[in-house]
Amino acid sequence: MEERVGQVWDRWITKLAYQGYPEAAVQLDDVKAALGVFYRGLGGDSGLTISATTPTLHRARRNWLHRVAGTGSKVELAWYDERCLYLPQRLDVYPQADLNRELYFWLAALAGTPASADVHRGMNWLVDNQQRCLQTLSLYPGLKPRYQRLVEAFIARRDPAELKHGGQAAVLSVVYQALRDPGSVTQLPADDFAPDPVPLWLHPNPPRAEGLHSEDNGKDRDSSQGQSKEGEQRRRQAERVEKPEENGTTLGVRHEADLFSYAEFCQMDRGCDDEDDLDQAESIANDIDRMAVTQDSTPVASRIKFDLDLPSALEDDIPLGEGIRYPEWDYKRQVLLPDYSCIVPMESRNAKACDLPGHLQTTARRLRRQFEMLTNRSVRLRSQYDGDELDIDAYLQHRSARATGRGDDGRLYSQKRQLQRDLSCLLLADLSLSTDAWVGTRNPGEDCQVIDVIRDSLYLFSESLHASEDQFAIHGFSSRRREHVRFNCLKDFGETYNDSVRGRIADISPGFYTRMGAAIRHASALLAKQPAEKKLLLIVTDGKPNDLDRYEGRHGIEDTRKAIQEARCQGLVPFCITIDEQANQYLPYLFGRQGYTFIHRATELPKKLPQLYLKLTGKLLEH
Amino acid sequence: MNNLTTIDTSAAGSTAFYQPQGNEEALFMHAYEHQLPVLLKGPTGCGKTRFISYMADKLGLPLHTVACHDDLSASDLVGRHLIGDGDTIWSDGPLTRAVREGGICYLDEVVEARKDTTVVIHPLTDDRRILPIDRTGEVLEAPDNFMLIVSYNPGYQNVLKGMKPSTRQRFLSMSFDYLPSAEEAAVIVHETGVDQTIADRLVALANSLRELKDQDLEEGASTRLLMYTATLIAAGFEPLQACRAGMIEPLTDDAQTIVGLMELVQATFGTE
Numbered sequence: 001m002e003e004r005v006g007q008v009w010d011r012w013i014t015k016l017a018y019q020g021y022p023e024a025a026v027q028l029d030d031v032k033a034a035l036g037v038f039y040r041g042l043g044g045d046s047g048l049t050i051s052a053t054t055p056t057l058h059r060a061r062r063n064w065l066h067r068v069a070g071t072g073s074k075v076e077l078a079w080y081d082e083r084c085l086y087l088p089q090r091l092d093v094y095p096q097a098d099l100n101r102e103l104y105f106w107l108a109a110l111a112g113t114p115a116s117a118d119v120h121r122g123m124n125w126l127v128d129n130q131q132r133c134l135q136t137l138s139l140y141p142g143l144k145p146r147y148q149r150l151v152e153a154f155i156a157r158r159d160p161a162e163l164k165h166g167g168q169a170a171v172l173s174v175v176y177q178a179l180r181d182p183g184s185v186t187q188l189p190a191d192d193f194a195p196d197p198v199p200l201w202l203h204p205n206p207p208r209a210e211g212l213h214s215e216d217n218g219k220d221r222d223s224s225q226g227q228s229k230e231g232e233q234r235r236r237q238a239e240r241v242e243k244p245e246e247n248g249t250t251l252g253v254r255h256e257a258d259l260f261s262y263a264e265f266c267q268m269d270r271g272c273d274d275e276d277d278l279d280q281a282e283s284i285a286n287d288i289d290r291m292a293v294t295q296d297s298t299p300v301a302s303r304i305k306f307d308l309d310l311p312s313a314l315e316d317d318i319p320l321g322e323g324i325r326y327p328e329w330d331y332k333r334q335v336l337l338p339d340y341s342c343i344v345p346m347e348s349r350n351a352k353a354c355d356l357p358g359h360l361q362t363t364a365r366r367l368r369r370q371f372e373m374l375t376n377r378s379v380r381l382r383s384q385y386d387g388d389e390l391d392i393d394a395y396l397q398h399r400s401a402r403a404t405g406r407g408d409d410g411r412l413y414s415q416k417r418q419l420q421r422d423l424s425c426l427l428l429a430d431l432s433l434s435t436d437a438w439v440g441t442r443n444p445g446e447d448c449q450v451i452d453v454i455r456d457s458l459y460l461f462s463e464s465l466h467a468s469e470d471q472f473a474i475h476g477f478s479s480r481r482r483e484h485v486r487f488n489c490l491k492d493f494g495e496t497y498n499d500s501v502r503g504r505i506a507d508i509s510p511g512f513y514t515r516m517g518a519a520i521r522h523a524s525a526l527l528a529k530q531p532a533e534k535k536l537l538l539i540v541t542d543g544k545p546n547d548l549d550r551y552e553g554r555h556g557i558e559d560t561r562k563a564i565q566e567a568r569c570q571g572l573v574p575f576c577i578t579i580d581e582q583a584n585q586y587l588p589y590l591f592g593r594q595g596y597t598f599i600h601r602a603t604e605l606p607k608k609l610p611q612l613y614l615k616l617t618g619k620l621l622e623h
Numbered sequence: 624m625n626n627l628t629t630i631d632t633s634a635a636g637s638t639a640f641y642q643p644q645g646n647e648e649a650l651f652m653h654a655y656e657h658q659l660p661v662l663l664k665g666p667t668g669c670g671k672t673r674f675i676s677y678m679a680d681k682l683g684l685p686l687h688t689v690a691c692h693d694d695l696s697a698s699d700l701v702g703r704h705l706i707g708d709g710d711t712i713w714s715d716g717p718l719t720r721a722v723r724e725g726g727i728c729y730l731d732e733v734v735e736a737r738k739d740t741t742v743v744i745h746p747l748t749d750d751r752r753i754l755p756i757d758r759t760g761e762v763l764e765a766p767d768n769f770m771l772i773v774s775y776n777p778g779y780q781n782v783l784k785g786m787k788p789s790t791r792q793r794f795l796s797m798s799f800d801y802l803p804s805a806e807e808a809a810v811i812v813h814e815t816g817v818d819q820t821i822a823d824r825l826v827a828l829a830n831s832l833r834e835l836k837d838q839d840l841e842e843g844a845s846t847r848l849l850m851y852t853a854t855l856i857a858a859g860f861e862p863l864q865a866c867r868a869g870m871i872e873p874l875t876d877d878a879q880t881i882v883g884l885m886e887l888v889q890a891t892f893g894t895e
Binding site: 033034035036037038040041042043046105109140141142143144145146385386398410412588589592593594 | 893
């Protein structure tokens with residue numbers, strides 16, 4: 001009973017203290033797509049994705065209600081770094097939904113407008129934001145009335161005259177002046193507390209995770225594998241701390257745990273924690289202000305599951321040769337790092353020849369029929385203006401039309417046309433560990449993993465392309481840092497598609513990471529050697545490029561983008577098929593809006609595959 | 624001939640307005656004088672066709688424009704026998720007509736046409752300058768004032784469409800791009816009569832849209848679309864409405880992209 005009363009009180013007081021307008025809230029997810037277009041159109045960095053920010057502590061004065069409710073100490077503000085533009089997950093600053101929506105666009109404009117020389121990011125929050133406002137408003141005069149509306153509605157929420165603390169009232173008045181007349185204020189009056197956060201401005205001091213994206217020092221652990229959906233969308237503040245000594249007394253730790261909140265508890269050594277309750281850990285992570293992370297050479301339990309070490313030579317696939325070196329793009333320095341990554345071609349050790357799996361038989365049969373239509377053969381086109389033979393039907397029709405006094409356009413011939421297609425296709429499949437994830441049901445009652453979808457895709461592609469008699473090759477890739485980019489040969493260009501190829505496809509298994517750039521470069525090199533006139537590079541993947549080192553994040557995206565551009569320069573046509581639901585955030589940047597497609601289940605493939613292939617290879621029957 | 628679009632422009636009339644981008648005029652004159660075929664590359668609506676009309680006017684040549692499409696075959700260009708009441712009549716295609724009469728034959732977006740069309744134009748592009756017509760047994764020799772021009776947009780991605788190097792190397796080539804902002808605005812003012820501020824804002828907006836090419840849009844806003852929009856504004860339409868109809872809707876069908884782009888239009892033009 002006591003607990004229940006407590007809960008009701010907490011809910012009531014929290015609601016009472018809350019200063020937003022939840023009924024007029026606008027969610028970031030609802031405006032994200034349009035915001036992205038707007039932000040890039042203003043000149044914002046097209047390599048950034050839009051992501052939800054995390055609440056951060058501010059040191060402004062809280063009112064008594066906040067103090068009673070224990071809320072109001074955190075705020076979600078907009079900021080950006082080299083990877084993302086972070087915006088609040090939802091905005092309910094104003095009682096009108098359209099103003100909250102406009103605020104999103106205003107924040108995107110503020111972050112997207114190219115900063116003038118006067119803006120020194122992070123140097124002086126007050127001056128900085130005013131300069132940005134001036135710059136944005138002068139470049140986009142259409143934003144002026146909207147900005148004024150946002151400012152006036154914001155100011156109308158609170159009258160400085162009502163504030164009891166003189167210092168706070170003075171600060172607020174000056175902030176209001178800076179909002180109304182950007183550029184007019186250079187300094188705030190002195191006050192014991194920090195000024196109230198201004199939701200119309202960018203974050204004064206973006207939380208940065210120092211050392212998290214350090215250079216390839218051999219110790220970094222990838223953080224995206226196995227991350228939850230929300231985890232991908234929200235950014236958490238983190239700081240590197242020294243790993244606590246493991247020989248500390250366990251007793252002491254337990255006592256401290258009783259005394260402190262879980263935020264502090266989290267700062268203790270969890271290196272040996274088995275972490276069974278991941279859901280709880282995640283909700284705790286969402287609540288704490290600042291997470292402490294440490295580098296440790298011993299993988300914890302959850303990491304051991306991800307099998308970071310290479311299998312023993314006896315178990316592993318057979319490496320072919322010493323490896324082939326490829327450059328990698330360093331976007332920060334805008335240079336290609338020569339011979340940076342090493343491709344290791346591999347051949348399956350345990351693959352056994354096998355037939356096509358039963359559940360694909362019907363689909364494969366249908367696809368084969370469709371694709372057989374595309375083989376290089378001749379067709380006879382009737383009712384043509386020109387041709388090698390007279391089309392008797394058309395001629396009779398023409399005669400009767402004439403006899404009855406009707407006119408026609410005189411298409412009296414039939415024409416034999418050779419359907420020639422000179423096409424090579426290389427299919428590159430992502431075999432990284434992330435494909436180990438479960439994605440849904442393939443058949444009723446049968447759950448399937450990403451790797452199953454990829455395996456089915458490979459089967460169906462092969463069956464189709466085999467039927468259409470196009471030249472094709474299939475390769476898979478995964479990586480473990482730059483020195484070990486595994487490139488599994490499933491079918492070479494010269495090879496016939498047969499049971500042993502099917503066996504190799506059956507044998508694919510997820511492992512390691514996704515160093516996509518190197519794999520694309522190697523695949524491009526293989527494809528470029530083909531004599532065909534048109535060369536198609538299809539990439540089947542489930543997510544972003546990433547690896548254990550700095551390849552995770554922007555570096556990987558930019559390197560992959562560079563590799564795709566290089567492929568285009570060689571006359572290849574790259575196209576991506578993805579299973580990642582978040583793909584529309586970064587794939588347009590990599591492949592262009594027309595350069596990728598999203599599939600969710602293998603069961604969608606039969607429907608999408610012929611469409612896709614025909615779209616890619618043009619209206620073949622017409623040429 | 625119902626699947627063929629040709630526009631024959633006579634040399635008479637006032638010279639079309641054209642804003643030079645570089646030394647393309649001198650190059651073109653040289654090509655004409657030395658009877659070299661010309662290939663124009665560049666994005667949609669950047670002024671390729673306008674340039675050809677301008678040069679045709681300037682040289683006093685008839686202009687035969689063929690908008691190529693994926694159904695266009697060699698006989699559409701050369702001509703065919705049409706069957707009448709009891710007899711057949713040979714009918715010249717636009718290419719044959721241009722070779723017979725002299726003038727400029729302009730094959731717009733040539734890569735869209737069927738592959739057999741390139742076979743027809745090859746003998747016209749080398750020093751023989753002939754057009755053999757199998758059906759009639761004729762071999763036409765191009766007169767001195769005949770000129771073959773083709774254009775294409777290298778930005779389009781299609782696996783099966785592209786220009787073969789062997790064809791590309793038969794032409795003197797020029798690349799076209801959108802005009803620098805100030806000049807593009809000047810063209811818009813000149814052509815549509817909108818005031819300078821509107822023209823400047825339109826060009827600024829178009830430049831933003833061009834930045835979105837490949838990621839959010841298939842193609843950036845062309846000068847032609849700017850012109851349409853400016854015409855609407857000059858006719859009294861609200862700038863937001865004009866931009867939507869003249870620039871945004873023609874560029875994309877994606878609802879969210881349209882919302883984002885309209886915010887951009889509003890940021891540029893906002894008249895609330």
